[in-house]
Amino acid sequence: MNWFKIYIRSSLHVALAVSALVGITANEFDIKILKYFYFFIFFSTIAGYNFVKFVSIYKSSKHEISLFLKLIQLISVIAGLFFYFQLSKASIVFVLFLAIVTFLYANPLHKNKNLRNLTGLKISIVALVWASTTVVLPILNENIELLNKNIWLSFIQRFLFVFILTLPFEIRDLKFDESTIETLPQRLGVCKTKLIGTFLLIVVLVLEFFKDEINKNHLYSLALITPILFLFLLFSKKNEPKYYSSFWVESIPIVWYGLSSLILYNFNAFN
Numbered sequence: 001m002n003w004f005k006i007y008i009r010s011s012l013h014v015a016l017a018v019s020a021l022v023g024i025t026a027n028e029f030d031i032k033i034l035k036y037f038y039f040f041i042f043f044s045t046i047a048g049y050n051f052v053k054f055v056s057i058y059k060s061s062k063h064e065i066s067l068f069l070k071l072i073q074l075i076s077v078i079a080g081l082f083f084y085f086q087l088s089k090a091s092i093v094f095v096l097f098l099a100i101v102t103f104l105y106a107n108p109l110h111k112n113k114n115l116r117n118l119t120g121l122k123i124s125i126v127a128l129v130w131a132s133t134t135v136v137l138p139i140l141n142e143n144i145e146l147l148n149k150n151i152w153l154s155f156i157q158r159f160l161f162v163f164i165l166t167l168p169f170e171i172r173d174l175k176f177d178e179s180t181i182e183t184l185p186q187r188l189g190v191c192k193t194k195l196i197g198t199f200l201l202i203v204v205l206v207l208e209f210f211k212d213e214i215n216k217n218h219l220y221s222l223a224l225i226t227p228i229l230f231l232f233l234l235f236s237k238k239n240e241p242k243y244y245s246s247f248w249v250e251s252i253p254i255v256w257y258g259l260s261s262l263i264l265y266n267f268n269a270f271n
Contacts, residue, residue: 008246010072011049017250018045020257021134021158027260028154028218031142040083041133046076048099052106091141098129098137105129122183123166131159150211157204157222164197164204164229165252168236168245175238190238197233201226221260228252 007013019042026033050073054065084095105125135155139146170183171190185193205226208219232249 010069011046013250014049015042015045017253020253022138023257024260025135025138027264028215033138036083036086043076044080047080048102055106088141094140126166127159127163130162131155153207153211157207160200160204164200167193167197167233168249171236172240172245194233201230217264220263224259225256
């Protein structure tokens with residue numbers, strides 16, 4: 001049994017990446033997020049991503065899904081629901097909204113069209129859900145006032161960061177995606193897509209200086225991770241190595257969290 005392949009295919013890796021982004025939010029806003037919330041994010045991400053990935057397979061019956069993957073999905077759904085009911089009331093309602101968006105992303109709305117297949121929406125929906133889950137949701141669950149300039153600037157930054165993070169996947173999927181989806185690489189080509197991604201990375205950095213209070217620890221970690229993301233975007237291509245996007249690019253949020261925590265630890269150690 002290829003455990004690494006199962007690790008990737010079961011969405012365990014992407015669940016760690018999403019959980020890491022929650023940790024970055026906690027570091028930036030200096031909030032203590034309880035373990036149950038991380039468990040909810042981890043298991044609900046697995047359940048949501050596998051639902052999106054495997055719903056078409058369930059319908060077509062073209063490929064068999066292994067018993068082990070089905071078991072991971074079952075455990076994730078049960079665990080996700082268990083931790084879901086430990087969230088605040090506002091968070092429960094907000095997660096329900098995100099769940100509806102995820103459902104509509106994978107299931108037809110009209111004439112076999114779902115949100116994923118609507119022209120130009122695929123990458124934006126992913127970025128919106130990730131940004132909402134990793135910035136708005138943890139802050140909402142801690143009953144912190146959302147009408148805060150810094151929070152919404154961080155939300156925009158996270159949306160753009162995930163948007164850029166998804167571009168290597170869009171480039172890789174050029175050979176799989178239907179032309180009607182009209183992804184950025186399909187419409188503009190690979191080169192222009194990379195230029196747009198580079199410009200947006202600069203925007204992500206510049207937005208940090210518009211905040212009322214600049215968290216130096218967060219700024220330093222952001223300044224370190226953006227060149228890394230830029231390099232992965234630069235070297236992404238249609239025929240990339242097998243795990244280039246699904247493992248290495250997806251690892252960037254985990255690396256960012258590691259950098260953020262290391263900088264925060266060293267800052268506290270010397271103060």
